[in-house]
Amino acid sequence: MDPVLIFILGLLGVAVVGGVSWYLAHKRREAFAAFARSHGMSYSRQDPYGTINLPFRLFTKGDGRRVENVLSGTWRDHPVRAFDYWYYEESTDSEGHRSKTYYRFTCTLLDIEAAFPPLAITRENVFTRMADGLGFRDIEFESPEFNKRFQVKAKDRQFAYAFIDGRMMTWLLGLPRKWEFEIVGAWILAYEKKRMKPEEFPPLIEMALAFRQQVPRAALSLYGQDVSSSREERA
Numbered sequence: 001m002d003p004v005l006i007f008i009l010g011l012l013g014v015a016v017v018g019g020v021s022w023y024l025a026h027k028r029r030e031a032f033a034a035f036a037r038s039h040g041m042s043y044s045r046q047d048p049y050g051t052i053n054l055p056f057r058l059f060t061k062g063d064g065r066r067v068e069n070v071l072s073g074t075w076r077d078h079p080v081r082a083f084d085y086w087y088y089e090e091s092t093d094s095e096g097h098r099s100k101t102y103y104r105f106t107c108t109l110l111d112i113e114a115a116f117p118p119l120a121i122t123r124e125n126v127f128t129r130m131a132d133g134l135g136f137r138d139i140e141f142e143s144p145e146f147n148k149r150f151q152v153k154a155k156d157r158q159f160a161y162a163f164i165d166g167r168m169m170t171w172l173l174g175l176p177r178k179w180e181f182e183i184v185g186a187w188i189l190a191y192e193k194k195r196m197k198p199e200e201f202p203p204l205i206e207m208a209l210a211f212r213q214q215v216p217r218a219a220l221s222l223y224g225q226d227v228s229s230s231r232e233e234r235a
Helices: 003-038 126-133 144-149 157-163 166-173 198-214 217-223 228-234
Strands: 042-044 064-075 078-092 098-123 150-153 180-192
Touching (some): 003 042, 003 198, 064 198, 078 198, 098 217, 144 150, 166 198, 180 198
Antiparallel strands (some): 042 064, 064 078, 098 180
16 A cells, blocks of 8 residues: 555544544533533633642552543532543553553542541452552451452551441442542542543532541541641642
């Protein structure tokens, strides 16, 4: 085949892919804006709050990352934020060609009157089990079923055991979907490893609020007093 024709076809292919990507992104932004209007919330294409700078482990992954399509407002009288988040990892093959692999999430952020140390509750998978086998074990609890399904990371083990009590474990095991959580300072981040449609957001937001209600009194009594610095961060 003529090299010039191959080049032209290649350009056309790139243009088609770019056009489809633009169209899908545009339709998604329209869906976000429509959801915001119908639920009395605000919508921003970019992140006006500096959400990406909050000290969550999820926001440090990859070689590049972004928060976008941000919904903000109140849900059942509680301030919430819902948004798209993605990060990518760069790699180079044996011929020197670079490529990016993207990982996409749908997130909800809300606050709590506390100053919690960092805690991550994620799903166990084949890679985390391999790490466990190599000695990089996460914190384990009294429930074998919970240990099988969830990975818990926290520098403060006392806080982890206070936060994830029997009631919290039962609630987490009863979740119908693979939601994951991070807690740090006065913030709770709940997310799923998929790009959800805006009309699917209500269950995610409701679940995040339910998670907040499950926080044990023992954890709040230990870490729920000194919230002044966290309030300054939210201002």
